[in-house]
Amino acid sequence: xxxVVLVFGGRALKKFRRTPIQLLDVAxxxxxxxxxxxxxxxxxxxxxxxAYIGYLVPGILxxxxxxxxxxxxxxxxxxxxxxxxxxxxxxxxxxxAVLVGALIGDLVxxxxxxxxxxxxxxxxxxxxxxxxxxxxxxxxxxxLFAVSLSWLWTLLALVTRTPGAVLAVTQAVLxxxxxxxxxxxxxxxxxxxxxxxxxxxxxxxLVTVVRALMAxxxxxxxxxxxxxxxxxxxAVFAPLALRRFRSAG
Amino acid sequence: xxxVEASGLVKAFGGTRAVDGIDLTVPAxxxxxxxxxxxxxxxxxxxxxxxxxxxxxxxxxxxxHDVVEEAAAVRDRISLTGQYASVDETLTGRENxxxxxxxxxxxxxxxxxxxxxxxxxFGFTDTADRLVRTYSGxxxxxxxxAAGLVVxxxxxxxxxxxxxxxxxxxxxxxxxxxxxxAGGATVLLTTxxxxxxxxxxDRIAVIDHGRLVxxxxxxxxxxxxxxxxxxxxxxxxxxxxxARRLLGRVLGETLALDADPAVLTARPDAAGAAATALxxxxxxxVEVAEFALGQPTLDEVFLALTGTAAPKEKVA
Numbered sequence: 009x010x011x012v013v014l015v016f017g018g019r020a021l022k023k024f025r026r027t028p029i030q031l032l033d034v035a036x037x038x039x040x041x042x043x044x045x046x047x048x049x050x051x052x053x054x055x056x057x058x059a060y061i062g063y064l065v066p067g068i069l070x071x072x073x074x075x076x077x078x079x080x081x082x083x084x085x086x087x088x089x090x091x092x093x094x095x096x097x098x099x100x101x102x103x104x105a106v107l108v109g110a111l112i113g114d115l116v117x118x119x120x121x122x123x124x125x126x127x128x129x130x131x132x133x134x135x136x137x138x139x140x141x142x143x144x145x146x147x148x149x150x151x152l153f154a155v156s157l158s159w160l161w162t163l164l165a166l167v168t169r170t171p172g173a174v175l176a177v178t179q180a181v182l183x184x185x186x187x188x189x190x191x192x193x194x195x196x197x198x199x200x201x202x203x204x205x206x207x208x209x210x211x212x213x214l215v216t217v218v219r220a221l222m223a224x225x226x227x228x229x230x231x232x233x234x235x236x237x238x239x240x241x242x243a244v245f246a247p248l249a250l251r252r253f254r255s256a257g
Numbered sequence: 258x259x260x261v262e263a264s265g266l267v268k269a270f271g272g273t274r275a276v277d278g279i280d281l282t283v284p285a286x287x288x289x290x291x292x293x294x295x296x297x298x299x300x301x302x303x304x305x306x307x308x309x310x311x312x313x314x315x316x317x318x319x320x321x322h323d324v325v326e327e328a329a330a331v332r333d334r335i336s337l338t339g340q341y342a343s344v345d346e347t348l349t350g351r352e353n354x355x356x357x358x359x360x361x362x363x364x365x366x367x368x369x370x371x372x373x374x375x376x377x378x379f380g381f382t383d384t385a386d387r388l389v390r391t392y393s394g395x396x397x398x399x400x401x402x403a404a405g406l407v408v409x410x411x412x413x414x415x416x417x418x419x420x421x422x423x424x425x426x427x428x429x430x431x432x433x434x435x436x437x438x439a440g441g442a443t444v445l446l447t448t449x450x451x452x453x454x455x456x457x458x459d460r461i462a463v464i465d466h467g468r469l470v471x472x473x474x475x476x477x478x479x480x481x482x483x484x485x486x487x488x489x490x491x492x493x494x495x496x497x498x499x500a501r502r503l504l505g506r507v508l509g510e511t512l513a514l515d516a517d518p519a520v521l522t523a524r525p526d527a528a529g530a531a532a533t534a535l536x537x538x539x540x541x542x543v544e545v546a547e548f549a550l551g552q553p554t555l556d557e558v559f560l561a562l563t564g565t566a567a568p569k570e571k572v573a
Contacts, residue, residue, distance in 0.1 A: 094339045
């Protein structure tokens with residue numbers, strides 16, 4: 009089982025290296041968003057770039073990884089539309105190995121994206137009070153959340169089987185959730201109804217905890233809720249995806 | 258033991274019954290051909306037998322193992338090469354084969370050795386380390402078949418292995434299939450081409466609208482269709498009436514006048530009848546500019562077997 013999972017993970021990485029467009033997600037996306045929001049809006053939103061960058065980096069980290077999870081689903085559905093998956097499914101290997109292996113490959117992508125975000129932040133003057141342990145804990149939490157959420161997109165890819173549809177759905181969900189959250193600005197200036205939404209938006213919860221971890225303050229009960237959310241996402245969507253993968257015609 | 262035994266297979270998608278009650282016996286060690294137009298149910302049947310689809314009704318056994326209940330045991334004995342290249346375009350030919358060998362739980366060294374061996378056999382000496390994306394259709398298909406042979410299967414499914422290949426590519430695939438069966442494997446292939454089924458398959462099942470409309474050896478099927486189409490072009494269109502009388506005596510009601518005023522067509526029962534008819538013309542001094550006795554086409558097989566023309570194919 010382990011070898012097979014690693015073989016699939018290796019395949020995912022090889023494909024990733026050779027598909028430059030996927031590098032856009034992990035490299036260009038965070039750079040563009042960080043630069044736009046720090047230099048263009050930073051002064052207006054946060055008073056100064058220096059003051060704002062500490063607020064922005066944890067948010068960009070979350071947004072980048074969430075958006076990258078969408079590509080996970082799309083890449084999987086591309087795989088399904090070619091005949092490769094049919095061949096995998098006629099091998100006597102556990103169907104889970106195929107999907108878990110793909111996620112391991114994605115995990116590397118997510119980690120790479122995290123490095124890009126943090127490195128750029130540091131270059132722009134981001135000095136997290138939580139130090140290395142705080143940043144590491146924050147990154148691990150976002151990685152965990154991204155992988156857990158990927159099961160949902162994996163299921164979506166298996167159900168719709170069209171890369172375009174998967175990309176459209178994930179972006180239609182992930183971008184609004186990212187923008188109507190506390191990633192870029194504090195919700196206090198928002199109209200009441202929107203503020204209510206931002207407060208219940210799970211992305212806001214995640215960003216709040218990531219900020220706390222990076223700042224070296226106690227994340228509080230929210231951390232527990234997030235871990236529970238990760239467990240629930242995985243517990244619900246991983247078995248559904250596996251069942252769908254096994255029976256998909 | 259038979260390689261495949263299926264009875265009463267049914268699979269519906271939405272309202273359409275893609276497979277509508279197929280019974281099948283494939284003897285081990287032979288090439289078995291599924292012949293039919295696109296949408297006839299060939300691929301669906303193969304996918305059921307290869308454990309990729311669950312039948313709605315009926316049952317199938319591969320080497321005695323039920324394809325639903327004992328799918329894992331079936332998978333140990335089969336390999337499938339699908340209609341669309343089931344290889345990874347973003348990997349090289351070698352990487353594809355190594356990947357599959359590793360998935361068959363070979364060690365790294367054994368996987369590399371097996372891949373090298375297959376690449377050599379299948380003529381990928383110069384192209385082994387190029388991305389599959391850059392391969393020609395024929396190369397892709399060859400790699401596809403090689404991928405199905407990483408661990409020599411007892412039963413190999415080939416879904417339209419030569420569709421889209423040039424004549425040279427087709428010939429290569431055909432020799433591959435023959436070599437496989439000579440080595441003891443059973444091959445179940447689908448095709449839209451009668452001559453392909455005829456060249457390769459020991460037995461042929463003709464499938465249309467999810468049903469088996471005929472089954473037998475190539476010669477049995479052809480006998481049921483007749484000797485094909487005879488087309489005669491006269492030197493002088495004015496002689497067509499004479500020719501029509503002469504040919505009609507031998508070929509009977511099947512004789513028809515073409516839109517071209519110098520051409521007559523007929524569907525003789527046997528090639529011999531066509532030869533006799535041509536001799537009649539020659540005796541009577543009617544000059545023939547050209548004639549052709551065509552193999553029965555798939556359309557004609559369908560016409561003869563089902564009474565309806567093969568449905569117009571949609572291009573996949």
